[in-house]
Amino acid sequence: MNQIQCNDSPMKEQLKQHINEISDVLQQSLHKIDDESHCILSELEAIQDRFRKAESIAASFYLQCYLSAFSIQYLELSIAVNHLSQRRHGALIVIQRNDAIEAHLHNGISVGAKVSYSLLESIFYPGNPLHDGAVFISYDHIVSAANVLPLSATIASNKKLGTRHRAAIGITERTDALALVVSEETGQSSFAYMGKLYPINMGDVTE
Incomplete structure (x- = not known):
């Protein structure tokens, strides 16, 4: 940290x-x-x-x-999530920390570009072929997009949480990754870590 x-x-x-x-x-x-x-x-x-x-x-x-601690582009990430939240564009972003997470990702499309808020916003723009799935970030690079993540089994019965939130929790139950998620229904942004979901105020993050 x-x-x-x-x-x-x-x-x-x-x-x-x-x-x-x-x-x-x-x-x-x-x-x-x-x-x-x-x-x-x-x-x-x-x-x-x-x-x-x-x-x-x-x-x-x-x-x-x-x-x-794990991405020098954390301000770009914060700005992207803030904008996505304001527009209610659903998003799921997974940031690798110490654990390898590739084994838990499926059907992703290689991107191989430096993290920028404009690129992240374009990926999650409604209708973009890559928007329905998770973006995988390692340090300062977007490795892939449209990844399918494992869903949390522990909260399967929680009807208040959608697929993105269950996927965010699921990947953080299996690894030490951090997952950012934006709800397209409410625009609420959250992050998952160690199997727990926390609401965030992106206005505070980007100050």
Whole structure:
């Protein structure tokens, strides 16, 4: 992991601020709970909203750390996912870390080009023959596109997750790869790592 990028990130300060605000609201609720004339349900709802925001910032912060350690083009990746999310263009991008992942990829089309946000956006443009599948990235190169990934078996019954999300989780259950995914239904961007899926705020990532 690139410690300089992680330690110097303004997202780290944002995360600290949100955690401190959550702590303050919790302390205020503790003081009010013995007051029978006061209902703390609104405070609890506010805490939930703050937790969701803190989770999004934390995910964005750690995503930047993970990407910067294994791809010098992590800003290009962030910009691409941000644009794809805004346009609701579904996408799935797998970044190799230490483990070899080729054995888990099927039917991919060789690309062999340097990572750029414009190329990634064109690959996932609706109607492009390569858009339906995963892009495989190793360090600063797009190795292949339209790859078929193994689906997660552990979340097969979760109807809220589409095929892209199940594939993102599936590849990260089998390897230490990191997978970026954009939902074409909602535009929500997420990343999968070690079999877990985390929502991200791409506006924070690209700052």
